[in-house]
Amino acid sequence: MVPLRTPLRSWTHIPRRFYSGAPTPAAKLNLPIDYKTTPILHHTSSSLANTQDFPAGATSKRLNFFQAINSALKTALSKSEKVLLFGEDVAFGGVFRCSMDLQTEFGSDRVFNTPLTEQGIAGFAIGCAVEGMKPVAEIQFADYVFPAFDQIVNEAAKFRYREGGTGINAGGLVIRMPCGAVGHGALYHSQSPESLFAHIPGVRVVMPRSPAQAKGLLLASIFEHNDPVVFMEPKILYRAAVEHVPNEYYTIPLSKAEVIKPGKDLTVISYGQPLYMCSAAISAIEQAMPGVNVELIDLRTIYPWDRQTVIESVKKTGRAVVVHESMVNYGVGAEVAATLQENAFLRLEAPVKRVAGWSTHTGLSYEQFILPDVARIFDGIKQTLEY
């Protein structure tokens, strides 16, 4: 349910100050992420051209994350008349501006506001999907998806299995939702419930790390798979992350992880916004410990996940740190660690380390201390290297 449905500016603009404490002037690790220089983003079109996921020779434009989502939605609505886009406040562009100008371009039959009811939105979307449309439903914040949990868990996920021989399924359904912390979202504008959905066979759970990834993964979710997709968008990136995004249609395969930085001594596995912190922590550790070389993997799809890429990497490096923002208890890190223990036990030189949110709620004044930061990731990598 929607909360304070309080979007727009304050959720996506980098706050002028921290509301939960801040690093001291002497800080070397917990500095604000510099999105203009991070190696996670494609700052030039030539860096984009060197990546296999993107169409060869494509023209590109610098877009932020919400513009990339908007571009993907526009591409999808143009490509197929089956695509519908709806949710709360979608018509005027959405509280995060992802659907800007789309109602004007594609009309109010295909792009429209719904009443304020997440269970209604999810159920309505499932109905559209099983009768042949490709609905893209927006839940205004991941924190408000829970009234829709029944529809997603009991209906979308089980539709094909239940129908069996009729062949009817909820493929084509994508439920988008902004997720993650921004520094002042407290209990109900901060959550990342990916592990709750990843526990449910039948839904694909995707979380892109950047604008170009978001467009390709969203188009793949709509067109390339006949499974319902829960598509989670780290809202702190909507305005902060800017990179070159191909102008045309392209897809990035679901359930395929990406090694975004190769290395030989340790594997860091993460997804979404913490990848930027992982990247900063890895730079710091490689500076502090000359000769050390750390591999960084983006899961991209949380479930069904690319086990082989992760297992192969850890067989090579012998050490693994899993990083995510949501609570450590029964989280994605637990699944990854258990899988590594089962499949790479004899190659492991250290226990698999989890650096994640603590087992509590995201209290406003304590956010900085509850969620992983560069210092904690740095410390986790160091401990695992020195084990």
Next chain:
Amino acid sequence: MSFLKASDLPAIPTYRVIDSDGEMVDRTRTAPDVTDEEVLTWYKNMLSVSVMDVVMFEAQRQGRLSFYMVSAGEEGITVGSAAALTPDDVVFAQYREAGVFQQRGFTLKNFMSQLFANDNDAGKGRNMPVHYGQNYPRMHTISSPLATQIPQAAGAAYALKMQDLQNPTRDPRIVACYFGEGAASEGDFHAALNIAATRSCPVVFICRNNGYAISTPTLEQYRGDGIASRGVGYGIDTIRVDGNDVFAVNEAMKEARRLALTDGGRPVLIEAMSYRVSHHSTSDDSFAYRARVEVEDWKRRDNPIIRLRKWLENQGLWNEDKEKETRDQMRKAVLKEFGEAEREKKPPLREAFKDVYEEITEEQREQMNELKRILETYPDEYDLRPYKDGAKGLD
């Protein structure tokens, strides 16, 4: 065979006591049954919320607090309805009910401590601004998810009913539950009204229909005769009132409270019509979806504070000098508490982990020790000065 056509049914009327000039709508009826002193208190409480809103909205714009929501245009609904409650009644609110808190004794210091999430905040610095809460008179701490409070209110009312039956010497109590017309689209609203009706719960549901759920106007929120028509469908006594008319709201709430406690208890629905003059929150810019002129028109046309002021002036109870003096005093009082609250330390870091469970778990204890080790190993990376007891706050 004939289908009942919604469009053929007469619209539910709106109960009004005074008009936009502060005159009695029905000049033949008796004046509102309320003392001058009481009305002046209402007016000051409405004004105080309004003054606080202006200061805090601006403070948010300056980056001094993370978030704020004003209740401009809805002060009459909140103050007028809360004035009909007894201190023992229980409130479940949404997030635009500062007037209920004000009317029920929440002090400026309470407001500011919550807004700055400091060590005096009953919510332990955990909640976003405007998520106020108070034990007595009881107003449950605001939860951001919409409509979740509505079925809880029905259950709470059932609890009060059972307790008051078991202890007939005490004055019976009700629950007052506030929400907006957008929230009334959630499944929880429908579940709540139905279960409250079937269990005859002494709860008054107060829907603030302010025309907008963020950007979504009521035309895209529902069809049919507002929220009031739904009450009738669930077998619930229902009234629609003019939310800019504090007397109408108060009289409706008094009667609703009486009805709620009649014949062993029953739910009542009040739909109070208003207009959300403000942006949804400091995170919203409503001119992206509605014309500035629409808002300006409304502000000029009608507003619960101006309407009550006209009534008070008509009675000779108020004038421009009093208005100016009172506003100045209020602004000074707000700024004083603002400054003090802003300077106050934040609660100790252990409050990040406490109250998830009744006792801190063994796993959380280990996490707190690990966090303390990190804070001590990397002292340059964390500014612990705002927090009471620094890293020791985790002990």
